[in-house]
Amino acid sequence: MEAVHKELVLYGVEAEDANEAIDKVGNVLYTNGYVRETYVPAVKEREVDYPTGLQLNTYGVAMPHTAGVHVNTPAICVAKLAKPVIFGHMGEPERKVEARILFMMAIKDPNKQLEMLQSMMGVFTNDEAMLEFDAAKDEQELYEVAAKYLNS
Amino acid sequence: MKPIKILCVCGSGTVSSAMAAQKLTEKLGEHGYEVHATECSPTSAETALAAGGFSLMACVSPVYQDFGIPKVNAVGLLTGFGEDKVIEDCLQILGGDAE
Numbered sequence: 001m002e003a004v005h006k007e008l009v010l011y012g013v014e015a016e017d018a019n020e021a022i023d024k025v026g027n028v029l030y031t032n033g034y035v036r037e038t039y040v041p042a043v044k045e046r047e048v049d050y051p052t053g054l055q056l057n058t059y060g061v062a063m064p065h066t067a068g069v070h071v072n073t074p075a076i077c078v079a080k081l082a083k084p085v086i087f088g089h090m091g092e093p094e095r096k097v098e099a100r101i102l103f104m105m106a107i108k109d110p111n112k113q114l115e116m117l118q119s120m121m122g123v124f125t126n127d128e129a130m131l132e133f134d135a136a137k138d139e140q141e142l143y144e145v146a147a148k149y150l151n152s
Numbered sequence: 153m154k155p156i157k158i159l160c161v162c163g164s165g166t167v168s169s170a171m172a173a174q175k176l177t178e179k180l181g182e183h184g185y186e187v188h189a190t191e192c193s194p195t196s197a198e199t200a201l202a203a204g205g206f207s208l209m210a211c212v213s214p215v216y217q218d219f220g221i222p223k224v225n226a227v228g229l230l231t232g233f234g235e236d237k238v239i240e241d242c243l244q245i246l247g248g249d250a251e
Binding site: 117 | 171
């Protein structure tokens with residue numbers, strides 16, 4: 001399944017904090033029709049109570065997402081930030097993570113998008129893959145890495 | 153394979169709990185367990201548990217309430233950090249490998 005679309009791979013997103021990052025990245029999902037206008041507010045609200053930062057072996061990332069009712073078409077938006085922003089850690093809201101890359105997920109039905117979730121998890125735990133994401137120097141390189149690892 | 157029921161809890165009861173469920177099914181399967189996972193959010197845990205028969209709760213969001221069912225912090229399944237520890241914790245609750 002094609003989870004990664006070229007218009008959803010963003011490089012050098014400027015954001016001062018997690019909210020601004022979610023706004024900017026989520027807006028790309030919205031303007032391309034993947035999610036409803038309720039998606040970004042719902043993601044931000046969810047992030048307060050149930051943060052999605054993950055400290056991986058390599059570096060920190062975040063996977064903001066929300067319930068399927070806000071989603072039109074399932075997709076993953078891969079956004080490399082110009083500089084890391086602070087997210088709360090999943091499962092431990094007190095713990096902070098410096099997220100370098102946002103993997104913003106638009107999931108409609110997790111049972112039908114299991115492959116997408118599996119490939120996502122496979123990447124998080126694959127140091128080599130994460131280092132390739134980090135080494136990408138422009139949008140095209142980032143797209144190639146994302147397509148290689150996230151399209152099944 | 154010994155069938156067991158696990159309640160996977162995450163913020164929206166969808167994405168991260170489905171990821172945890174997937175991993176638990178795979179990893180505990182290697183230890184002889186046939187995992188039947190139910191996904192829910194912390195606020196719907198009580199309703200979900202009412203179905204009964206759950207061996208443990210695997211949480212990727214903090215669950216503060218005590219439901220009388222052992223809880224395992226399952227965030228390690230997503231980060232890969234301490235993934236083995238999560239599986240060990242589950243096996244300890246389940247009483248080791250299934251026959």
